Amino acid sequence: MTKKVDLLDEMPELQEAVDAVCEEAPSDARRRQIRAHARELVRALQHPGHPHGVGDDLADIFDPESLKAYEKLALEGELRDRGEKRPTSEATAMVRSGVMALLQRELASRFTTCASSRSSPARSRSTWPGASSCAKAW
Secondary structure, eight states: OOOOOOGGGGOHHHHHHHHHHHHHOSSHHHHHHHHHHHHHHHHHHHSTTSSOOTTSOHHHHTSHHHHHHHHHHHHTTTTOSSSSOOOOOHHHHHHHHHHHHHHHHHHHHHHHHHHHTOSSOOSSOSSOTTOOTTOOOO
16 A cells, blocks of 8 residues: 655645644644645645645745635635535634644744844845744845
């Protein structure tokens, strides 16, 4: 029996953020939700209806417009990996939004820490989307 490839393996930086957020999760159920929605995000990035792909910069992927495109595809049921395509529930949408906020916060904190240790900017964006006002420039 072959092991199913984990979609998160395609995005090591996202996988690291997911692992960090899962370490702080209060329960196994919450960890499953975090991983499930992160994988759903990867499926969105593979979907032709999403403006970004798995090779794009995480700052672009977590940009508000990009997240809106992901949430739209997810709400329509386009990203389901089991069963028929059908719209997701409001409760699922709320969990999805919360998971994206947790991942965005984790990635922003990594960016801020990383950026403060650099002497010159290495990226083209000015700040991480959703980062606090103290975020460093890239």
